[in-house]
Amino acid sequence: MRFVKIALAAATLLPLTSHAVLGGAPAAGSSAPVSLRATRQAASSTASTASASSASVATPAYSTSAYSVYESRDADGITVREYVLPSNVVFALTWQGPVRPDMKALLGNYFSNFVSAGEERLRGTGTLIQHNGELQIESAGRPGHFFGTAYLPRLMPADLRANNLQ
């Protein structure tokens, strides 16, 4: 819960536009300095143990040598997680909440890929999955509960898909 509280505190201070943009640097409010992240334990079996006392900014929810995960939760109850490379570039996003987050702010220039993925052909009301092209996106859920993933395969750490949930 400590982390969640930090994230909530950070979220309330930040306008929505301060979210990370896919393919760019994470937002100042949701990212720790690179040097701070670099000192985190790079272990795949244990989560980093961020504590409230050691950080005045949000710290990664999870960190490996290949990437870090930052989480924020806004006033509407939407949780957004940003997957950040050591080079400080966001290569993936996930979201979950009662409505979709501001996808234009999160995806930046890739927002148009999301729109065209859905508008190029009809697929009913259900899951939108687009695995062709530079942006891969999976938009799922139903009114009241949405979740999804967007990522840039060219920036994806090699072992992430293969280690799916391992």
Added chain:
Amino acid sequence: MKTFSHTLGVALLSASVVLSACGGGSGESSTNSGINWPASASWPVTPTPPSPPVDTSNSVPIVVDTSMDAVNQPSVTVTLCPAGAPNNSQCVTVTNMLVDTGSVGVRVASSALSPALNAQLLTQVGATDDKVGSAPIVQCALFASGFTWGPIKRADVILGNKKASNIPIQVIGDGGYTAPDDCTSRGGPDLGPLLGANGNRAFNGIVGIGHFVRDSSLAAKSVIPAGYYYCPTTDSCTGTRVPLTRQVMNPVAGLATNNNGTVIRLPALPAGGQVRVTGQLIFGVGTQANNALPANANILQVDGNGLFTTQYQGRAIINSAIDSGTNGYAFSDATIPTTGEWYTPPSDQALSATMASTNGTGNPVMVQFSIGNATNMMGSGYAAYDNLGMYLASLPVYDVSTNNMLSEEGFLWGLPFFYGRSVYTVLENARVGTQAGPFVAF
């Protein structure tokens, strides 16, 4: 069973009234095959009842064909009329309305209605935060695949022989109001331009028959972004709460009888799929002979979003639903090859997963299913496939507070699951026998 028998009796009684009212019933009422009368039923009239005529006036045909512009999209025909119209002269019958157990309410493309009907539909006003109270209510309805934008209107919605009188519906793409930025930025793809006639194909709208009576309990309590708006002028819309009674309504809940849920009954498919499938959308569950919930039915309680938990390969996936609006099995299995969004294994994969209510009530249900090569099967150009799957990925996330793996993973049992089954979608606040809704059963 007592409640059930009572309900059945009442239903039969009312059914006979309906039948006589329509002059002896339709031609469809001649068959009663497949009906299992409860062995313990105590008939008030005679111990050896003659086969009673089966009342099918509570059902409409479901069609799965290529006219919906996508595979595995079940549709029904709906007639829309001005609320309270004295006759049917202003009504418009709209085909190709997607049957969607994943959403609530009727949403129809403006282009599928006549100009006269567009003009006759009553404007829904009275948003909670509209101090004047006379501004039209307009909705940004979010779906996984995008959004629909348009005003809320009141209409009589006729499904076969049944009518939902004076219920709020959404008219999509009437051009009357400009979608606000927070609708388009959260909605993403605008489904409006995709709806309506497209050559000899059409997708004219959605009949949302999910577990809930109204569209959004959340929007009744708080202003949510990309939700309901009130629009005093065509280009100034403000987010608002909307009382439940003024929200888009589940048309099944608006019926006078048979209003506690639905049964979707589709036939099993041959290997390789089928060019066209017809089945039934039946109104009511346990209210009359053709919608009885079998004693051995698998029952899954669902949560406030219509979701339950699916366990697949050791993972408990809480974002799980049986959803007629999703056209394949959507889940994550990194061992199956994909092409684009679709699974394309070299040979059919026999898989299984276990469904259970997230709150732990009831019994888990193991379900076996098959995933075939989407590229190969869709080469036939058919509309219906029962082994179509898509890769719904997930990314690993830890919660540092609990050291637990979290997951945005989902497992959607789309239309392939419905073939060869009767799927019961029971509404909130409804009760079938001793079982309280909302639940899904099959």
